[in-house]
Structures are given as structure tokens and as C-alpha cells.
Amino acid sequence: xxxxxxxxxxxxxxxxxxxxxxxxxxxxxxxxxxxxxxxxxxxxxxxxxxxxxxxxxxxxxxxxxxxxxxxxxxxxxxxxxxxxxxxxxxxxxxxxxxxxxxxxxxxxxxxxxxxxxxxxxxxxxxxxxxxxxxxxxxxxxxxxxxxxxxxxxxxxxxxxxxxxxxxxxxxxxxxxxxxxxxxxxxxxxxxxxxxxxxxxxxxxxxxxxxxxxxxxxxxxxxxxxxxxxxxxxxxxxxxxxxxxxxxxxxxxxxxxxxxxxxxxxxxxxxxxxxxxxxxxxxxxxxxxxxxxxxxxxxxxxxxxxxxxxxxxxxxxxxxxxxxxxxxxxxxxxxxxxxxxxxxxxxxxxxxxx
Amino acid sequence: xxxxxxxxxxxxxxxxxxxxxxxxxxxxxxxxxxxxxxxxxxxxxxxxxxxxxxxxxxxxxxxxxxxxxxxxxxxxxxxxxxxxxxxxxxxxxxxxxxxxxxxxxxxxxxxxxxxxxxxxxxxxxxxxxxxxxxxxxxxxxxxxxxxxxxxxxxxxxxxxxxxxxxxxxxxxxxxxxxxxxxxxxxxxxxxxxxxxxxxxxxxxxxxxxxxxxxxxxxxxxxxxxxxxxxxxxxxxxxxxxxxxxxxxxxxxxxxxxxxxxxxxxxxxxxxxxxxxxxxxxxxxxxxxxxxxxxxxxxxxxxxxxxxxxxxxxxxxxxxxxxxxxxxxxxxxxxxxxxxxxxxxxxxxxxxxxx
Numbered sequence: 001x002x003x004x005x006x007x008x009x010x011x012x013x014x015x016x017x018x019x020x021x022x023x024x025x026x027x028x029x030x031x032x033x034x035x036x037x038x039x040x041x042x043x044x045x046x047x048x049x050x051x052x053x054x055x056x057x058x059x060x061x062x063x064x065x066x067x068x069x070x071x072x073x074x075x076x077x078x079x080x081x082x083x084x085x086x087x088x089x090x091x092x093x094x095x096x097x098x099x100x101x102x103x104x105x106x107x108x109x110x111x112x113x114x115x116x117x118x119x120x121x122x123x124x125x126x127x128x129x130x131x132x133x134x135x136x137x138x139x140x141x142x143x144x145x146x147x148x149x150x151x152x153x154x155x156x157x158x159x160x161x162x163x164x165x166x167x168x169x170x171x172x173x174x175x176x177x178x179x180x181x182x183x184x185x186x187x188x189x190x191x192x193x194x195x196x197x198x199x200x201x202x203x204x205x206x207x208x209x210x211x212x213x214x215x216x217x218x219x220x221x222x223x224x225x226x227x228x229x230x231x232x233x234x235x236x237x238x239x240x241x242x243x244x245x246x247x248x249x250x251x252x253x254x255x256x257x258x259x260x261x262x263x264x265x266x267x268x269x270x271x272x273x274x275x276x277x278x279x280x281x282x283x284x285x286x287x288x289x290x291x292x293x294x295x296x297x298x299x300x301x302x303x304x305x306x307x308x309x310x311x312x313x314x315x316x317x318x319x320x321x322x323x324x325x326x327x328x329x330x331x332x333x334x335x336x337x338x339x340x341x342x343x344x345x346x347x348x349x350x351x352x353x
Numbered sequence: 354x355x356x357x358x359x360x361x362x363x364x365x366x367x368x369x370x371x372x373x374x375x376x377x378x379x380x381x382x383x384x385x386x387x388x389x390x391x392x393x394x395x396x397x398x399x400x401x402x403x404x405x406x407x408x409x410x411x412x413x414x415x416x417x418x419x420x421x422x423x424x425x426x427x428x429x430x431x432x433x434x435x436x437x438x439x440x441x442x443x444x445x446x447x448x449x450x451x452x453x454x455x456x457x458x459x460x461x462x463x464x465x466x467x468x469x470x471x472x473x474x475x476x477x478x479x480x481x482x483x484x485x486x487x488x489x490x491x492x493x494x495x496x497x498x499x500x501x502x503x504x505x506x507x508x509x510x511x512x513x514x515x516x517x518x519x520x521x522x523x524x525x526x527x528x529x530x531x532x533x534x535x536x537x538x539x540x541x542x543x544x545x546x547x548x549x550x551x552x553x554x555x556x557x558x559x560x561x562x563x564x565x566x567x568x569x570x571x572x573x574x575x576x577x578x579x580x581x582x583x584x585x586x587x588x589x590x591x592x593x594x595x596x597x598x599x600x601x602x603x604x605x606x607x608x609x610x611x612x613x614x615x616x617x618x619x620x621x622x623x624x625x626x627x628x629x630x631x632x633x634x635x636x637x638x639x640x641x642x643x644x645x646x647x648x649x650x651x652x653x654x655x656x657x658x659x660x661x662x663x664x665x666x667x668x669x670x671x672x673x674x675x676x677x678x679x680x681x682x683x684x685x686x687x688x689x690x691x692x693x694x695x696x697x698x699x700x701x702x703x704x705x706x707x
Binding site for chain 2: 111227229230231232233234235236237239257259260261262264265266267268269270271273274276285307308309312313
């Protein structure tokens with residue numbers, strides 16, 4: 001396909017998706033013309049510390065660090081360029097039309113991709129959701145910038161997740177996630193699609209914001225994200241640098257740990273009980289099937305009902321639980337806006353349908 | 354035996370008086386530490402409220418609605434008591450294990466039991482509560498099951514040849530401990546994400562965060578029985594430290610004694626680790642500090658070590674809960690930070706005097 005024809009298709013696609021607007025949309029397949037979307041290049045993106053990486057042309061072979069990065073590329077219509085991923089998506093975690101295609105992507109590592117595999121993958125771009133600063137023995141064998149360069153792989157971070165612990169201010173909206181989407185769109189030559197996705201997200205979060213705009217801050221219910229799978233002995237607070245804090249704030253909830261700086265911090269049950277949240281999210285890890293998820297949610301609820309310190313809390317007494325998995329709140333992506341709406345609908349059934 | 358008693362009589366008076374004093378001081382300190390631990394925490398509860406909540410709890414009245422009673426009676430009080438019990442247990446086990454393997458560097462975790470317990474607990478966390486749930490196991494039960502498994506392995510290794518000789522015990526314990534730790538570390542790497550890794554590491558470093566009334570009974574009973582069982586063998590422990598021949602000469606069945614000690618210390622360690630994770634340093638340091646004060650006679654050393662361990666861990670847990678404004682520290686981190694300098698200081702003073 002010649003460049004000019006390509007532009008026409010792109011425009012048509014853009015029009016059609018915006019025209020039918022907001023349906024959560026399928027990511028359209030776009031095939032890659034050699035000279036595709038040259039217009040946007042060269043593009044420079046920065047990492048968490050501000051170091052720049054420059055692209056003169058869209059990448060042809062991409063490796064993603066985890067399911068979230070893979071999903072994002074599929075939304076952008078660049079999914080067919082992915083030649084491998086780490087942390088593959090669990091069963092049932094992706095929208096139906098994506099999961100079949102995601103299943104075809106070669107898995108280079110069930111967890112973090114081993115260094116040799118990554119460097120020898122033949123990719124020209126690696127999209128990384130993990131921070132290089134916080135390698136708790138997990139990203140311990142991450143390649144150095146020099147090694148990436150030698151292998152001819154450009155290294156780009158999804159900053160909303162990777163740089164969370166390093167950011168200087170609290171996160172109260174999805175702008176970090178949106179910036180990631182737009183930046184990734186620029187890098188992969190899918191800017192138009194990225195803009196649409198971001199607009200759709202803004203439309204959803206905007207609708208929620210409008211519905212809640214006359215609810216004063218002190219009338220908003222307090223909310224505890226209970227990370228049941230991390231540990232029941234030592235609750236893990238989701239602090240204000242985490243994506244989840246942005247999602248909760250946008251949904252009109254007050255994160256009970258909004259005043260702690262960082263992404264995750266271990267706290268004591270005393271802190272949770274003292275906050276006496278109005279709502280508790282049973283944030284279990286998605287187990288890959290609806291039935292297994294249901295059981296996990298039930299177990300988490302059962303724990304709160306049987307643990308003496310929590311069983312008398314008002315949220316537990318009144319069963320004000322949200323059954324939303326941890327992945328959907330603590331990992332940013334296109335569907336974060338849907339999570340915002342879902343939480344808002346639970347907290348404000350009269351205002352947000 | 355007569356020789357031993359005569360020798361002991363000579364040393365008796367002074368250490369006896371000192372042990373009395375040490376016991377009294379530590380008893381007062383323990384009460385003070387428990388009171389402080391119940392009064393202080395990450396959230397502010399007025400002192401008057403704290404004590405009326407405790408009074409309601411003790412008299413069995415219904416708690417007042419709201420969160421203060423929950424915090425005081427369901428979280429702080431059981432946690433302070435658990436810290437005391439676990440600390441006492443670690444002090445006891447440390448003392449006994451040092452005598453059992455005749456090695457001043459021994460601690461409760463030398464014999465590999467805690468590695469098994471950690472493996473069990475981490476497996477329960479990483480493989481999801483689902484895996485534990487299928488077996489009807491919670492975190493503590495999984496930890497205890499792991500402790501039993503490692504106990505069986507070490508037992509099988511250590512009983513061969515000379516029958517629980519110190520070297521065999523230590524080598525089996527360390528070897529099997531390392532072997533199981535390898536699995537644990539592999540599992541930590543399988544944790545799905547940072548939060549889970551955090552949770553696992555927290556547990557490995559020791560935490561009293563899971564304290565509740567229902568889980569207090571087992572460690573209290575285990576520590577009480579352990580104290581009785583070890584005190585009954587106090588003389589034999591003294592003899593054991595003088596060497597196998599001497600002990601045998603005094604009519605002690607050394608192999609049987611070691612076997613009994615191994616069982617008692619293992620069970621106690623398994624119980625402690627299953628409720629609180631592997632809290633380091635207390636079991637190593639406490640016996641040494643106590644020996645400096647009351648001497649090496651186990652009849653005095655054991656109860657004093659239990660008391661001192663209790664005081665130490667209550668204080669450490671209080672620091673772990675309140676040192677940082679918006680997060681809790683693992684107890685193991687605080688014990689190491691407080692413990693190591695204390696031990697070095699004591700050693701230093703002692704070496705100067707010596």
C-alpha cells in the first residue's frame with residue numbers, strides 16, 4: 001500500500017471509530033506500510049530519569065514486558081508487530097476479541113523475560129512496564145542501556161507504572177496512563193489511534209466527573225483497596241503515587257491511604273481499622289476464570305468477616321464490598337476508564353448508571 | 354553429680370542474687386513495655402480510651418461501637434502479648450540450641466526448621482490462598498507443615514552415625530535449610546507482582562501483624578511447655594556444655610538428651626515461625642546477654658532469657674509499628690538494627706574487662 005492510500009485508510013478508520021464512538025471499540029487491524037506515518041518522526045521519548053530515546057521510524061518488531069504493555073499495543077493496532085512478551089495475559093483478562101490474538105504472541109518468559117532471550121529476540125523495541133530502580137531481585141538481570149544498544153533494541157518505559165515510586169506528586173487522575181498511550185502511539189506510528197483512545201477514556205471519566213461534580217470532597221466515601229493475595233497479616237496500602245489512586249479519585253472515592261507517598265507500602269491492620277473505610281475493594285489477583293475469581297472474592301470477604309479486628313467495621317458489616325481484581329486497578333491501561341465508571345456506579349448508583 | 358553440685362554451690366550465691374535482681378528488673382520492664390505497646394500505635398487513641406477499652410475487654414463487656422475498641426482490644430493487646438510470647442520463646446530456644454550443639458553462634462534457625470516453615474508460608478502466599486485452601490491450610494498451618502517436613506528431614510540425617518552429634522546436627526540443619534531456602538527464593542521470584550513480593554519478603558523478615566486472640570493460645574501453650582521441659586533438663590544442659598564424656602560420667606544419656614532437646618526446640622521453633630515469620634537475632638543475642646548477667650547455670654539462664662527475649666521483642670515491635678509515619682517495618686529489620694550494635698557493645702565491654 002502506498003503512503004497516500006494509507007493516509008486515506010487511516011482517516012477513514014479514524015472517522016468510523018469516532019463516528020460510532022465510545023463503544024469501547026475493537027482495535028482495528030492496521031497493516032504496516034514501510035513508509036507508514038513517517039510524518040510524526042523523528043520522535044523522542046524520555047525514561048523515568050529524563051534520558052531520551054529517539055526514533056527515526058516506527059519499530060517493526062516489538063517485545064513487551066508484560067500483558068498490560070501487550071494489550072496497549074493491541075488497542076493501538078500495533079499488536080501484529082509484537083514478537084514476544086513476558087508475563088503473558090492470564091485467561092479471561094483481556095477483551096474477547098483480543099485474547100485469541102494475544103494467545104498467539106510467543107511467550108519469552110512467564111515472568112520477567114530472561115536477559116539473553118530479550119537481547120536475542122531480534123526486536124528493535126522493548127516496551128517496559130517495570131522500573132529499573134526497583135529491581136527487588138525480579139528484574140535483577142535486566143540488560144544495561146549499553147547492552148540494549150548493542151543488540152539494536154530501543155528501550156521505552158510505560159511511565160505511569162514504571163516510574164510510580166519516583167514521581168514527585170500524588171496521582172489523582174489518569175493523565176499518566178493517557179500520556180503513556182499517546183507516547184506509545186507516537187513511537188509506533190499510531191498517534192491517531194492513540195488520540196482516539198485517549199479521547200474515549202476522557203469522555204468516560206469526564207462523564208463520571210460531571211455526574212459527581214457537586215459532591216463535596218468530604219462527602220465522598222472513603223475506600224480501602226484490600227490486597228488479599230499480598231498478605232492478610234500485613235495489609236499493603238496503595239499509596240498516592242499508584243495508578244489506583246488516580247482511578248479511585250476519579251471514581252469519586254477517597255483512598256484511605258491517599259496521604260502516604262509512594263506506590264505500595266506495608267502497613268498495620270491498625271491503620272486500616274482506624275480509617276474505618278466506607279467501601280472495601282476485594283482486590284484479589286485475577287485467577288483466569290470467572291469461577292476461580294468468584295471463589296477468591298468470597299475467600300477475601302470471608303477473611304474480613306472472620307478476622308476479629310475487621311469483622312465489626314461498617315463496610316464489612318454492611319457488605320460494602322467491590323469485587324474488582326487487583327490488576328484492573330493497579331495496572332494502568334485503556335480500560336482504566338471503565339474501571340473508574342464501574343467503581344463510580346457502585347458508590348453512586350443514582351448518579352452514575 | 355556431687356562434683357557438679359559442689360562446683361555450682363561455690364558459684365551459687367552471687368549469680369543467684371543477680372538473677373533475682375535481673376528477674377525483678379525484667380519483670381517490671383516487661384509490664385512497662387506491654388503498657389507502652391498498648392498505648393502507642395500508628396493511630397491516636399486517647400490514653401483514657403485505651404484503658405477503658407482494655408477494661409471492657411478484660412471484663413468481657415461488649416465493645417463500644419466504633420474503631421477504638423477494635424484497635425486496642427483486637428489488635429494492640431494481642432499483638433503486644435504475641436510479641437512477648439514469641440520473644441520469650443526465641444530466648445528459650447536460642448539458649449537451648451546453643452547448649453545442644455555447643456556452639457555460641459547457634460540460633461533457633463540453625464537447625465533448618467525455620468527454612469521449612471518459611472517455605473510452607475511462602476508457598477501458601479505465592480500459590481495463592483487457593484492452594485492452601487484446597488488443603489484446608491491457612492498461612493500458619495502451611496508454615497507449620499513446612500516446619501514439620503524440614504524437621505523430619507533433619508531428623509533422618511542427624512540420627513545416623515553417632516546419633517545427633519552436634520556437628521551432624523548443625524551440618525544437616527544448615528544443609529537442609531539451604532536446600533529449602535533455594536525453593537523459597539524460587540517461589541519468591543514466582544510472585545505475580547511487587548505487592549505480592551513485598552508481602553512475602555515481609556513475612557520472611559518476621560512480622561507480628563497477624564496477631565489475634567485466637568492465634569495466641571498455641572504459642573502461649575508451646576512456650577510454657579517448652580520452658581517446663583527445658584527447666585527439667587537444666588542440670589543436664591549444664592553438663593552437656595562441659596562435653597559428652599563429662600555428661601556421660603554424670604549418668605546422663607547424651608544421645609537421648611540431644612534427641613529430646615532437638616524435638617523440643619524444633620517444635621517450639623516451628624510454632625514461633627508459623628505465627629510470626631523468622632524473626633532474627635533475638636535467639637542469638639538474648640542468651641549471650643543473659644549469660645553475661647546471670648552466668649551459665651541454666652536453671653537461672655532459661656527463665657531470665659525468656660523474660661529478656663519477651664521485653665526485647667515487645668519493644669522492637671513497638672518501634673517497628675511507630676518509627677515511620679506511614680508504613681510498618683518488618684520486625685526482623687529492627688531486631689538487627691537494635692540487636693547487632695547492642696551485642697557488639699556488650700562484647701566489647703566484656704573483652705575489655707576480660
